[in-house]
Amino acid sequence: MINPVIRPRRLRTTPALRRLASETRVHPAELVLPMFVREGTDSTPISSMPGVVQHSINGARRAVAEAAAAGIGGVMLFGVPAVRDATGTGATDPDGILNAATRALVAEVGDALVVQTDLCLDEFTDHGHCGVLAADGHVDNDATLLRYNEMALAQAEAGSALLGLSGMMDGQVASVRAALDAAGHADTAVLAYSAKYASAYYGPFREAVQSTLVGDRRTYQLDPANRREGVREARIDIDEGADVVMVKPAGSYLDVLAEVAAMSEVPVWAYQVSGEYAMIEAAAAQGWIDRRRAIEESVLSIRRAGADAILTYWAVELAAWLTETDAR
Incomplete structure (x- = not known):
């Protein structure tokens, strides 16, 4: 009879031992909730993202108060304007939906969590691209x-504490940082979407922001085949002054996330994107997987790979589960 001396299972025998030996934990403060805010007085469900809505400003106030009460770290705001044009002028209008929502939510929660804003033109342009088109x-x-610099100033003046540069333009971090500093916004932080891949997992997000994109964004977002390029982009953004760098999507790019986390001296975040959310929700609705366990495992794996914080549409719900577990 074999009698092993080394028995790793000893540390798995009881829930208390498993909890004590756990190498990775997720805390509510490490979660950021992406939120969509639209013009108008009604909130609108997003069909491809069950449970997620386009909020009115008043609806967003209630949602951000709930998020603060749940103890999550922040919210990332995306604007859904009623009118769009070639250069995305609504993005820099002080009374445009994103800037107006930012002021409202900062007034609602103050420093209870970090109100963050997406800095990209795709939601505001009639062509759906993340930048200005040449002839x-x-x-x-x-x-x-130049448009990003103008957006940065508008968002900082609206009260955003952290600007999420998601457009994947070369030099965007250095340009925005210089513009903020020159205008007296040296304390406004910059989150660089450094390794943002041209992914199929963004599909539901396109519905969420009512994207008008025709074609694709492969000339500026990264090729899913390239790991080293993602790490290089993160290193460039750090050198340009990014306060935080990010990998997006998260679940299919854990190798990139781990490598960026290993080399970065600034916090590394990851975005669990709309398609990742939709797939778990769809499978759970069919009874094919355990919804709660799948959500918890998916977020834990991103944390285990090295993310210091995670953008996830389950942030508030997951925070409640984590608090419930810790209270036991």
Whole structure:
């Protein structure tokens, strides 16, 4: 009879031992809730993301108060304007939906959590691209940087504490940082969506922001085949002054996330995107997986790979589960 001396199972025998030996934990303060805010007085469900809505500003006030009470770390706001144009002028209008919502939510919760804003033109342009188009139809990187600088100032003046640069333009971090500092917003933090891949997992998000995109964004978002390029982008953003760098999507890019986390001296975040959310919700609705366990495991795996914080549409619900577990 074999009698093993080394028995790793000893540390798995009881819930108390498993809890004590756990290597990775998720805390509510490490979760950020992405939120969509639309013009108008009604909130609108997003069909491809069950349980997620486009909020009115008043609805967003209630949602952010609930998020603060749940103890999560922050909310990331995306605007859904009623009118769009070629250069996304609504993005820099002080009374535009994103800037107005930012002021309202900062007034609602103060410093109870971090109110963050997406800094990208795709929600505001009639062509759906993340930048300004040149005459031949390609995205003009340097002309786009000028718009990003204007957006950064508008968002900082609206009260955003952290700007999420998600457009994947070369030099965007250095450009925005310089613009903020020159305008007296040296304390406004910059989150760089450094390794943002041209992913199929963004599909439901396109519905959420009512995207008008025709074609794709492969000339500026990363090729899913490239790991080293994602790490390089993160390193460039750190050198340009990013306060936080991010990998997006999360679940299919855990190798990139782990490598970025290993080399980064600034916090590393990850975005569990709309498609990741939709797949678990759809499978759970069919009874094919245990919804709660799948959500918990998916977020835990992102944390285990090295994310210091995670953007997830389950942030508030998951925070309640974590608090419930800790109270036992």
